[in-house]
Amino acid sequence: MYGLKKRIVLSDVEPSREIRGFLVSCAVQMMKRRPIIGGNWKMNTDVESGMLLAGAVADHVGTCDCCEVVIYPPFLYLQAVDSVIDQTSLCLGAQNIWHEANGAFTGEVSGAMLNDIGVSSVLIGHSERRHVVGESDTLIAKKMKTSILDGFQTVLCIGETLEEREAGKTLEVVLGQLQTGLADVAPAQMQMVVIAYEPVWAIGTGKTASPEDAQSVHKEIRKCICGLYDESIANTLRIQYGGSVKPENAAKLFACQDIDGALVGGAALSADSFNAIVTAACESYKAQEV
Numbered sequence: 001m002y003g004l005k006k007r008i009v010l011s012d013v014e015p016s017r018e019i020r021g022f023l024v025s026c027a028v029q030m031m032k033r034r035p036i037i038g039g040n041w042k043m044n045t046d047v048e049s050g051m052l053l054a055g056a057v058a059d060h061v062g063t064c065d066c067c068e069v070v071i072y073p074p075f076l077y078l079q080a081v082d083s084v085i086d087q088t089s090l091c092l093g094a095q096n097i098w099h100e101a102n103g104a105f106t107g108e109v110s111g112a113m114l115n116d117i118g119v120s121s122v123l124i125g126h127s128e129r130r131h132v133v134g135e136s137d138t139l140i141a142k143k144m145k146t147s148i149l150d151g152f153q154t155v156l157c158i159g160e161t162l163e164e165r166e167a168g169k170t171l172e173v174v175l176g177q178l179q180t181g182l183a184d185v186a187p188a189q190m191q192m193v194v195i196a197y198e199p200v201w202a203i204g205t206g207k208t209a210s211p212e213d214a215q216s217v218h219k220e221i222r223k224c225i226c227g228l229y230d231e232s233i234a235n236t237l238r239i240q241y242g243g244s245v246k247p248e249n250a251a252k253l254f255a256c257q258d259i260d261g262a263l264v265g266g267a268a269l270s271a272d273s274f275n276a277i278v279t280a281a282c283e284s285y286k287a288q289e290v
């Protein structure tokens with residue numbers, strides 16, 4: 001009886017598959033993406049200044065829910081920083097992960113270890129790991145897979161060098177890194193992924209991509225995700241911009257349609273400047289009409 005009732009409900013009342021698809025697509029297009037601001041501290045701070053900085057950011061973030069804020073201290077200070085932000089809405093991230101669960105991997109840190117100390121987000125494929133340490137696309141794809149399986153929000157960093165940009169290869173490089181990085185990521189796992197577009201020539205140089213240049217690459221990234229997965233995944237995916245983001249340029253970047261926050265380096269080392277960037281993201285989110 002229950003089965004019959006259920007069948008009548010499905011066939012007589014529910015919209016057709018086409019109409020359902022259309023409604024989902026409208027809903028997704030109307031959905032606002034909550035900005036995500038990451039503070040990548042790189043190899044900076046010490047235990048005391050790190051704890052103070054984290055505390056000042058946590059105080060500013062308070063209970064605000066219009067923006068997600070994650071800080072990525074050096075591995076060694078994760079635990080100390082966690083003790084400061086544990087009961088706050090500020091999230092703790094790691095700058096790297098190793099793709100094996102345990103074993104003879106001197107100097108590396110596993111997902112289980114990061115889970116142990118309260119990490120919820122992991123950066124993968126940062127340009128300094130690609131270009132200074134020499135991490136390959138293959139290694140990055142393995143780390144993506146592990147990080148997602150270990151339950152972390154996983155931020156795939158991609159971006160072209162100045163040489164590549166000047167040779168007209170920006171999209172070839174960026175979309176190539178995107179596809180290889182996501183090679184083993186299933187559609188259902190994409191909700192755990194954030195993309196950070198960080199042109200290498202803009203990192204730590206004071207040169208920011210113009211909002212128009214950044215927006216046009218972000219738009220292509222979203223289009224590529226639509227082809228690799230589907231429109232709904234593409235429309236919900238958050239794409240951060242990184243590269244000399246400061247309080248002075250943040251609002252213009254966040255006003256772009258496909259820029260959903262920032263991954264901040266130098267300006268994340270000062271609570272005043274990082275907090276101002278967080279405020280700019282919140283204001284841009286509140287100003288979006290839906």
Ligand code: 13P
Nearest residue numbers: 040203204243244265266
């Ligand atoms: P800067 O903000 O210092 O340019 O660094 C960007 C970055 O690499 C964040 O991951």
